Amino acid sequence: MNAEVHGCGNTPVPTSSGTLGETPAEMTSSNPPSRADLGRGVVARWCRRTWLAAVNLVLPPRCAFCGVDIEPEDGEPLLCETCNRLLVPGWRLGCRRCGTLVPQVPEQPEFVASKPLPPAGRCLRCRRQPYYFDGVIPLGPYRDELRQAVVRMKQRTGDHLAGTMGELYAQRRANEVAAFRPDVVVPIPMHWSRQMVRRTNSPEILAARISRHLGVPSEGAMLVRRRNTLPQAGLPPTKRFENVRGAFRLGRGYAIKDARVLLVDDVLTTGATCSEAAKVLRKAGAQIVLAAVVARTDQPRA
Numbered sequence: 463m464n465a466e467v468h469g470c471g472n473t474p475v476p477t478s479s480g481t482l483g484e485t486p487a488e489m490t491s492s493n494p495p496s497r498a499d500l501g502r503g504v505v506a507r508w509c510r511r512t513w514l515a516a517v518n519l520v521l522p523p524r525c526a527f528c529g530v531d532i533e534p535e536d537g538e539p540l541l542c543e544t545c546n547r548l549l550v551p552g553w554r555l556g557c558r559r560c561g562t563l564v565p566q567v568p569e570q571p572e573f574v575a576s577k578p579l580p581p582a583g584r585c586l587r588c589r590r591q592p593y594y595f596d597g598v599i600p601l602g603p604y605r606d607e608l609r610q611a612v613v614r615m616k617q618r619t620g621d622h623l624a625g626t627m628g629e630l631y632a633q634r635r636a637n638e639v640a641a642f643r644p645d646v647v648v649p650i651p652m653h654w655s656r657q658m659v660r661r662t663n664s665p666e667i668l669a670a671r672i673s674r675h676l677g678v679p680s681e682g683a684m685l686v687r688r689r690n691t692l693p694q695a696g697l698p699p700t701k702r703f704e705n706v707r708g709a710f711r712l713g714r715g716y717a718i719k720d721a722r723v724l725l726v727d728d729v730l731t732t733g734a735t736c737s738e739a740a741k742v743l744r745k746a747g748a749q750i751v752l753a754a755v756v757a758r759t760d761q762p763r764a
C-alpha cells in the first residue's frame with residue numbers, strides 16, 4: 463500500500479507505510495549525517511539535558527497518576543513503578559474486532575502481534591454489531607486504576623496525565639500498532655462548545671503522543687464534529703448509535719484514499735462513536751481503520 467494522505471489545502475502529509483519502527487529522523491533522511499549535523503545533535507542533546515536538569519531542580523518530577531517523587535528514565539512515561547504496573551493490568555485481547563479483553567493466562571503472551579489484523583472472526587459480543595472500524599487495540603480494561611486515569615484525563619487538570627497515558631499506550635502497544643502500519647493518526651473530535659467548557663481534549667493529546675512515537679502525522683482536523691451530541695455515558699447502548707449518527711464529517715481539503723488510519727479515543731464502550739467516525743473515513747476512501755483506545759469496558763452494559 464502506498465497511500466498518500468493529503469492535509470488541508472491538499473498539502474501532502476508524508477505517509478509511513480512500511481517504515482514504522484524507524485525513528486522520525488531515520489525516516490526523513492536516507493543519507494549519513496554530516497559532521498555539522500552531528501555537532502548540532504550533540505549541542506541539542508546537551509541543551510535538552512541541561513534544561514531538564516534545571517527544571518527537575520525547581521520542579522522535581524512526580525508520578526502523573528499518584529504524585530510520588532520519581533526519577534524517570536529518558537523516554538519513559540512519567541509514572542512510578544507501582545502505577546506503571548497497575549495501569550496496565552494483565553489482561554489480554556480476546557477479540558481483535560471489538561477489543562474485548564479477557565483475563566491473562568500466565569503462560570500466554572499478552573498480545574500476539576504476529577497475527578494479522580483485522581481478525582477473521584468475531585466474538586459473541588460483537589458478531590451482531592456492524593462496526594465500521596476494522597479492529598480495536600485497548601491499553602487495558604475500563605476498571606480500577608485505569609478507569610480512574612481515564613476519568614481524570616477528561617478533567618481540566620488532566621492534560622499532563624493524558625500526555626503520560628499517551629506515552630504509556632505508545633510504549634506498551636508499540637508492536638501491535640506498528641504491525642498495523644498507520645499512515646495517519648486521527649483523534650475523535652470534540653465539539654468546540656464542549657471543549658470550551660472542559661478546556662481540555664484528551665483524545666487530541668493522546669493522538670499527539672502516539673503519533674510522535676510512530677513518526678506519522680496526527681491530523682486533528684481530519685474529522686470534524688458537526689453537532690454537539692448528548693453525552694454517551696447517560697444513554698442505553700441502542701440509543702448511543704442513534705445519538706452519534708451523522709455527527710462527523712471529513713475536514714475540508716483532506717484526501718485519504720487507501721489510507722490506513724489509526725483512530726484515537728480515551729474509552730470505548732459500545733463502539734458507537736468510533737464506528738460512526740470510522741464510517742466517515744471509510745466512505746472517504748480509507749483502506750482500513752483501527753481504533754486505539756486507552757480503556758475498553760469489559761462488560762456489556764444493559
Ligand SMILES: [Zn+2]
Nearest residue numbers: 525528542545
Ligand atoms: Zn504512581
Ligand SMILES: [Zn+2]
Nearest residue numbers: 557560585588
Ligand atoms: Zn468482539
